[in-house]
Amino acid sequence: MRSLKKKERDKLIGDFRSGSVAALARLLSLCESESRSRRDLMSSIYPVENQPFVLGITGPAGAGKSSLINRLLFVFRKRFERIAVLAFDPTSKLTGGAFLGDRVRMAEHIKDEGVYIRSMADQGRAGGVGAGIHDTIGLLSAFGFEMVIVETVGTGQSESDVRLIADLVLVVLTPGFGDEIQAMKAGILELGDLFAVNKADQPDAERTETEIKASLALGRSQTAEAPPVFATVATQGRGVVELAGCLLEKYQELGREGVIDARRSKRVEAHVEEMLKEHCAMLVASEIKAFRTKRAKAAGRINPYRLAGALISKIFKAENNAKKD
């Protein structure tokens, strides 16, 4: 294990600031790892003035998310100079390894200097995106991207984190996604600002579209608008221009209503909360370890409430002293 020396860190940040893609790529790797040097490194990029349009794309595995992004990129590139794509795939819980294959579907954009594609492993985290996602988006914002597309892993019912990190969420489903009951049950329908029924050239596409629309309209007041549903065929590009147009419109509409700003401040809140939890968990882990070696045999003489209280005081004292140094 090699930690970065201050000189290396400064050079990396300097290169990043002057627009080096290699430095960006390196920093994105670093912000996935857990370490104290990461905190110093990432802290130096904030505050970030540039706030890109962060579009989250989620949906079951094999729904065609990557293929749809491939098509959407052609349309969005007419509007935005620089776009980054973060494509998440699952990490194996058994081996810790990952096969990241999303960019195969987006290979057409490799020659485009305005598109940066990064394959990410979710590191076994539930929620559809990996740890460090806030810093990842922070880095891409600071680098100057005007749009960031986040593709979650395709798990189906647990990509709720995307709601928290994106300005707007597109849910991609396919024909035969399930009957109406399934549509109501699946939390996925609560996530989306927009929906696409991809592979719409397959049988049953219309029925799926109707069912999703019905589920989305259910329980909504007459005045409240249900999220739009689009039929697309990503492989042929069908419906993609319309979908892209609607995504941009919705982004502007929510921007005018102040919804995007509200979501962004929630994002900062979540980032800070995560950092606090991470920090506290680290402190707790080291105290528990110390406890285990020292007093493991004294179970009968311990008041757990008192002990926890004493440890909390100790942790805070140690932290205060560390700050003074």
Place this chain on the structure above:
Amino acid sequence: MGKIRVVVAKLGLDGHDRGARVISRFLRDAGMEVIYTGIRQSPEDVCRVALHEDADLIGVSILSGAHNALVPRLIAELERSALDIPVVVGGIVPDDDIDFLRSKGVRAVFTPGTPVEEIVKTVNAIVEEKRAG
């Protein structure tokens, strides 16, 4: 330092990627993050993928016989982009060409029949050496 990130690349017009997929799987099972480029990539494309992905190593899978032409182009492109990323090659490479590829900077060549453990071990060793830098 994080997981080892390997870009597995198919160079040139050869569209048979079973070998690339099999090797990707073994590297994944060895705990690495494997980024697959898909088939029919140019040396320039592979270089850009490696740049974007912060690759620790590039594994080129090639069966077409064009290795002597394409692999040195990839290495030249990496140098031009100031990327210090080791390259290994797997596939059908005649013995006579192995020395040539190595002289061009290829770190290892794996021909059919190479035990998977050896490939994993070699990849680990090359990346560790580079990270210790």
